[in-house]
Every structure is written in C-alpha cells, then in structure tokens.
Amino acid sequence: MLKSIAKASLLAAALTLPLSLTSARAEEKTDFKVCWSIYVGWMPWGYLQDSGLMKKWADKYDISVEIVQINDYVESINQYTAGEYDGCSMTNMDALSIPAGGGVDTTALIVGDYSNGNDGIILKDKTELADIKGQSVNLVELSVSHYLLARALDTVGLSEQDLTVVNTSDADMIAAYQTPDVTAVVTWNPLLSEIEADANATKVFDSSGIPGEIIDIMMVNTETLADNPAFGKALVGAWYELMAIMSSDSDEGVAARTAMAEASGTDLAGYDAQLATTKMFYTPAEAVEFTKSAELPKTMKFVAEFLFDKGILGEGAPSPEFVGVSFPDGSIYGDTGNVKLKFDPSFMAMAAEGTL
Numbered sequence: 130m131l132k133s134i135a136k137a138s139l140l141a142a143a144l145t146l147p148l149s150l151t152s153a154r155a156e157e158k159t160d161f162k163v164c165w166s167i168y169v170g171w172m173p174w175g176y177l178q179d180s181g182l183m184k185k186w187a188d189k190y191d192i193s194v195e196i197v198q199i200n201d202y203v204e205s206i207n208q209y210t211a212g213e214y215d216g217c218s219m220t221n222m223d224a225l226s227i228p229a230g231g232g233v234d235t236t237a238l239i240v241g242d243y244s245n246g247n248d249g250i251i252l253k254d255k256t257e258l259a260d261i262k263g264q265s266v267n268l269v270e271l272s273v274s275h276y277l278l279a280r281a282l283d284t285v286g287l288s289e290q291d292l293t294v295v296n297t298s299d300a301d302m303i304a305a306y307q308t309p310d311v312t313a314v315v316t317w318n319p320l321l322s323e324i325e326a327d328a329n330a331t332k333v334f335d336s337s338g339i340p341g342e343i344i345d346i347m348m349v350n351t352e353t354l355a356d357n358p359a360f361g362k363a364l365v366g367a368w369y370e371l372m373a374i375m376s377s378d379s380d381e382g383v384a385a386r387t388a389m390a391e392a393s394g395t396d397l398a399g400y401d402a403q404l405a406t407t408k409m410f411y412t413p414a415e416a417v418e419f420t421k422s423a424e425l426p427k428t429m430k431f432v433a434e435f436l437f438d439k440g441i442l443g444e445g446a447p448s449p450e451f452v453g454v455s456f457p458d459g460s461i462y463g464d465t466g467n468v469k470l471k472f473d474p475s476f477m478a479m480a481a482e483g484t485l
C-alpha cells in the first residue's frame with residue numbers, strides 16, 4: 130500500500146470539488162460501497178468480499194455492501210472524499226488531511242491496527258540514528274514515512290533542517306538503495322525487510338518506537354452512518370468474525386491468511402511476518418480500549434502539527450487546530466466549530482458486547 134498523502138495538486142483537486150460531490154448523500158438507503166487498497170492490515174477486506182462473509186452480514190440487515198479494491202491508495206481516498214464510496218480504508222493521518230481537511234465529515238468506524246515495526250529507517254554503513262545528520266534521505270514525501278522520520282529525529286535532538294529529504298517513489302526505493310549515492314531510506318514493509326536484508330543495511334528506527342501513531346482504519350461518511358446504522362453494524366460484524374478466524378491456527382484461519390497472502394503478492398510465511406510487525410486488534414474490546422485511550426488525542430495533535438507544518442492540513446488552514454477531531458470521552462482537539470473527524474467506538478463496542 131502506498132500510505133501516502135496526495136501531492137499538492139491532487140489534494141487541491143479533491144478539496145475544490147463541488148460541495149454536492151464532497152459528501153456522500155445522507156439518506157436512508159440499502160446499497161453501500163466501501164473501498165480498500167493493498168496493505169497487510171487491509172487484506173481482510175478483500176477476503177470478506179470473496180469469502181461471502183460480508184454478504185452474510187449484509188443479508189442479516191437487509192442491505193448490500195460491495196467491497197472494492199482500488200490499486201492507487203490516494204485515489205481511493207479521493208474517490209471516498211468525492212462521495213463515490215461510503216467508506217474507505219486509510220491511515221489516521223490521511224483521513225485528517227484529505228476528507229476531513231476537505232470538509233467531509235468522517236468517522237473512524239473500525240480501528241483495525243497500528244504499525245508496530247512495519248515502517249522503518251535504514252542507514253547504509255551506519256548503525257545509529259544520529260548518524261543520519263547531514264545525509265540525503267530517500268522517502269515518499271508527505272507520507273507516513275515522512276511523519277516517522279520527523280518523530281524519530283525528535284528522539285535524537287535533530288530536525289529536518291539537519292538533512293535533505295529526497296522524494297522517491299516506493300516503486301523505486303529498492304533500486305535506489307542499491308546505488309552508491311543513496312545512504313538512507315525510510316519505507317514500509319515488504320520493502321523495508323528486503324532492503325534490511327542487505328549486508329550494509331542497519332534499521333536504526335521503526336514504528337515500534339512510536340506505537341499507536343500510524344493507525345489503519347476503516348473510515349466512513351458520518352452522515353451516511355448516522356442515517357444507516359445497519360451499514361455500520363454489518364461492516365463491524367463481518368470484520369470481527371473474520372478477525373476471530375484469521376487470528377487462529379485452525380485450518381480455516383490458515384486458509385484465510387494464505388488467501389490474503391496470495392492476494393498481496395506473497396506467501397503465508399511472508400504475510401505472517403508482516404502481521405508480526407503489525408499490532409492487529411483482533412478483538413473489538415482491544416480496539417475499543419485503544420480508541421478510548423488517553424494517548425490517541427496526543428497522537429492526533431502530533432499528526433495535525435505535522436500536517437500543518439507541511440502545508441497540507443486543509444486549504445488555507447490557519448493553524449494545526451483548523452480541523453476539529455472528537456474523541457470518545459467528548460473531548461475535541463482543534464476547532465469545535467469544524468469537527469470533521471470523529472473517533473466513535475460505539476459500533477465496535479456492540480461487537481464486544483455481542484449485541485450486533
């Protein structure tokens with residue numbers, strides 16, 4: 130998955146869409162569509178569609194839910210923002226910058242996982258993070274890799290001014306590392322593991338150093354969810370039935386993970402290795418606890434400040450608090466008059482209580 134912020138022109142296009150397009154039409158309905166892109170924590174969405182589990186839960190609520198894979202991650206978010214989809218898998222950072230920053234009221238329905246080592250910084254022929262000072266660092270600019278770098282530099286008293294960021298496509302990252310001129314990269318799995326296997330490569334920092342900050346979520350349109358709670362119940366019910374299956378070592382669990390592995394271009398061992406550096410919330414109770422934690426508002430403050438610093442927190446944002454983000458305890462970070470991102474664990478709580 131290209132866990133990347135849209136480039137300025139792409140983002141501007143999304144933000145200037147007519148209001149009639151930037152919100153899914155809020156109304157009672159029976160047919161829904163959500164989209165997702167390739168990433169270890171989102172492979173279950175494809176399996177839900179292919180296995181019939183999504184249909185099973187949709188039928189329970191007399192609705193239909195189509196789950197669509199989109200190969201371009203940023204494009205999937207833009208299509209959600211434009212109202213083409215009722216939900217979309219994305220990171221907390223991208224949700225704040227693109228749909229919420231663009232005025233689309235969005236709810237974190239299923240907090241699925243956070244990166245716990247899937248994203249990392251690698252230096253060539255150096256072994257300490259502080260050695261990055263003065264180097265050119267190749268990464269996907271304005272992505273979670275860029276965010277990870279900023280957070281890592283804080284831990285050793287450095288800032289981006291102490292190095293040079295070189296924007297590099299994820300598709301080119303492995304080849305770039307093989308060239309003599311590239312001495313530092315920031316990327317995510319499976320690229321991270323492949324580069325780290327080089328004899329001269331040392332991983333000096335990874336996302337396990339900032340646990341809970343790079344979060345992978347199924348985001349849905351708030352108004353659509355409010356008018357159609359069955360939509361939320363069906364998605365959540367199907368997701369946690371699959372979580373129970375895929376987290377087991379039963380034949381069914383192995384078969385599910387094998388199918389997800391193949392769909393993502395690897396084998397079972399490769400997929401399980403990626404899962405090992407992903408903190409999956411396999412039970413709804415875990416996800417609810419995380420969403421209610423005191424750490425989440427702090428994380429979103431970090432994220433908002435990063436986005437504002439890079440000039441991508443909504444068009445004309447005057448401060449990091451431009452977009453309001455609400456949390457389960459009723460607190461709000463940012464503008465209370467412009468709350469466009471909501472962390473609402475109520476549907477996950479119903480799954481935990483067995484009341485779906």
